[in-house]
Amino acid sequence: MTDTRTATAALTTLQTVFGYEQFRAHQQDIVDTVIAGGDALVLMPTGGGKSLCYQVPALVRPGCAVVISPLIALMQDQVDTLRQLGVRASFLNSSLAMEEVVAVERALLSGELDLLYIAPERLIQERSLALLERAHLALFAIDEAHCVSQWGHDFRADYLQLSLLHERFPSVPRIALTATADARTRAEIVQRLDLGQARQFVAGFDRPNICYRISLKQSPRQQLLRFLRDEHPEDAGIVYCLSRNKVEETAAWLCEQGFNALPYHAGLDARLRATHQSRFLREEGLVMVATIAFGMGIDKPDVRFVAHLDMPKTIEAYYQETGRAGRDGQPADAWMVYGLQDVIKLRQMMEGSEGSEEHKRAEQQRLNAMLGLCEITSCRRQALLHYFGDHLPGACGNCDTCLNPVDTWNGTEAAQKALSATYRTGQRFGVNHLVDVLRGNATERVTQLRHDELPTFGVGQDLDGNQWRSVFRQLVARGYLSVDMERHGALRLQEKCRPLLRGEEQLDLRRDQPQKAAKRQTKGALPEDIDVGLWEALRNCRRELAEAQGVPPYIIFNDRTLLEMCDTLPESLADMAHINGVGERKLDKYGADFLNVIRRHLAASTTSA
Structure with a gap:
């Protein structure tokens, strides 16, 4: 467990560097675990604050934190964001010239870095491992940890070798983070990254916004x-x-x-x-x-x-x-x-x-x-x-x-007809041909195959073609039918359909309607009572500052911070310091600019009134 002084240091770092008053749910426990030298597996939804879970410990623990990320194209922006906060951050990837690589390596070895981002393919090279063995390391953060899963949609082969971190650096804590992992993928992450002793933090998957x-x-x-x-x-x-x-x-x-x-x-x-x-x-x-x-x-x-x-x-x-x-x-x-x-x-x-x-x-x-x-x-x-x-x-x-609650209908009889047509045509045909049989369309193919002589020919004239396609689609979705790709999309009956065909089961189907917009509770990102003129003035200020520095606008301040400025109307730098997302470094760099925008806007509004 972390002592009181360490916990205080973590909260102070959160407030002064990152500009947030308190940790969110789970963040405090994760930060405490890593600062104390423990390993952690963190599952947290996108936007839930995963980065802070390793960035705060990186600044509290002595040494440099190494962040393994597969996202070479984004490392520059991640480093720019941290540098805006006054954090000593850099990266090593294939975009750097050799002299730039040497400069970063020298900064690492001389203790001049707080965080170093590195791609997995570079990390596992012996040259990189030898370099890290000479450095004073605070922790390893393995971002996008689901990339280790061979069952997943973002599998990266280089991630399979990251278990070597525990072998080569047994005393350095590791934190693996992801927003996407079911139970099977979580188990695979634990196994492949050798995180059997790590505490697991599952913060939930809900994104209510x-x-x-x-x-x-x-x-x-x-x-x-x-x-x-x-x-x-x-x-x-x-x-x-x-x-x-x-x-x-x-x-x-x-x-x-x-x-x-x-x-x-x-x-x-x-x-x-x-x-x-x-x-x-x-x-x-x-x-x-x-x-x-x-x-x-x-x-x-x-x-x-x-x-x-x-x-x-x-x-x-x-x-x-x-x-x-x-x-x-x-x-x-x-x-x-x-x-x-x-x-x-x-x-x-x-x-x-x-x-x-x-x-x-x-x-x-x-x-x-x-x-x-x-x-x-x-x-x-x-x-x-x-x-x-x-x-x-x-x-x-x-x-x-x-x-917009879905309208349903009793599709039992229609489903039985669809399944029967599939069976009587030999389970060798796709949806369009089956719809022709059910609708009684004597196409050339239907008559050539003598499917116009089947008992199911024409029994489905009460539904149009789109309605029958909806029935077949829902039968596939619910596992009554499967799609046989070896027969170019032919539909095949599954064991599950027996009770339905025997009349032992009822089936409600959704009624497809022409698309209409959902009745939204909220429209757009802005509150209804916001001063739109001030909002746009703050955005213009942000955009000008960002363009001058060649960084994305959200690196200056994100929308939520600007919305809070519109709501609270800070009158001084002391007021501005209490707004979420305004840390000490950003307050010094940008506080006066945004205060001036607010003052000018309020003065103009008073004059016009």
Whole structure:
């Protein structure tokens, strides 16, 4: 356990360096554990304050903290953020010239660094390990620790060798951190990083400020355009697509519609990717259209929406990607459209992968869980948290199924007809052919195969084609049917369907409706009673300071800090010091500038009144 003096030092560091009055839930215990020399595994939602859990101990413990991060493109911004606070931080990665590397190494060995960020592939090199053995180390922080999981969506092979930290540096405490890990992934992190003796801190997965909204694909581009124009016309956000071509086409189309949009995927030139990422971090109101290659570790706090034009393949991926919205705790949207074709495409990709059969089966189960989340008729947040072993006692009131309760209907008979048509056609055909049989459409293919002579031909004329597609999609989502990729998307009956076919089970299905906007409890990130003129004046001041230094605006102050300035209207530097996010260094550097903005605005308002 830490003594009183050490605990006081941690709180003083939090207040004077980072500008926060108190630790959040779990942070104090984690910080105490690491300062005392213990190991820790930290599972905390994005925006929950994971970085402080190693940054505060790094400043309290003697020596330099080494932060292992897979995010080379973001290290510069992470270091810039710390330097703004007066923290002696640097990084080692492949972007540095040799003379810069030597300078950083010299600073480390001479005790001139508090934190050193390093990529895992560089860390495991013998030269780097020998360097660290000569340095005085405070701790190791393993960020994005889920990258060690071979079952995960962000697996990095270099992470598998990080158990050597315990072998080579047994007296240096380690803290592994992630926002995305189910029970299986947590167990794998413990095993592969040799954290069997570490205390585990699970702070929960809930992001109550994010409104989860999932709709059926009807006209995806128009659905996206309506969402952006109606709700986020000037906001920063991310649009995820499954393929590189779709990323580029969507980004170009959004630009034609008047949005400031950029593409990002692994096929772009590395320098162009870095430029686009830098612009997203530094500019306000920019939309990044990307594959999953973009986003891990993005620190931009004011991302107001994350949109998916294609369904992610796992709930872990969905949670990780949507978690990039609303890191500042202000209202944000996680918006998605999906269809059965997404499932077929993802399953084709899985079947074509080089993974083992066990791995493919696990991926299929995770895809089924993702589809189930899309089709659920109850609170989405409850289902999402339940997947990670978390519990929400009541409906959240901030997802589409809570804001606009789903209309259901007794689909037992329709499901029986769909399953019967699947069986009688030999379980060799996809949805469109089965819909033709049920609807009594005597197409050339139907008549050639003599499926117009089956008992199920024409028994489903009471539903239109889209309604039947909805029935089949929900039967797949609930495990009554599976998609056979070896037969190009043919549907096959599963054991689960027997009681339903025998009439021993009733089945309620969701009734698909034309998409309409969810009835939001909140609109945008600004409180209704805010002085918009002062808000914009503070943002302009922030933007000018950021441009002068070549850093993202949020590194100066984040939106939450500016909102608190608008609310409290500080009159002096002493008042300003009590605002969250204003530490001693930032108070000295920027306090007078922002006080002047507030004074000028209030004076102008008084004069005009």
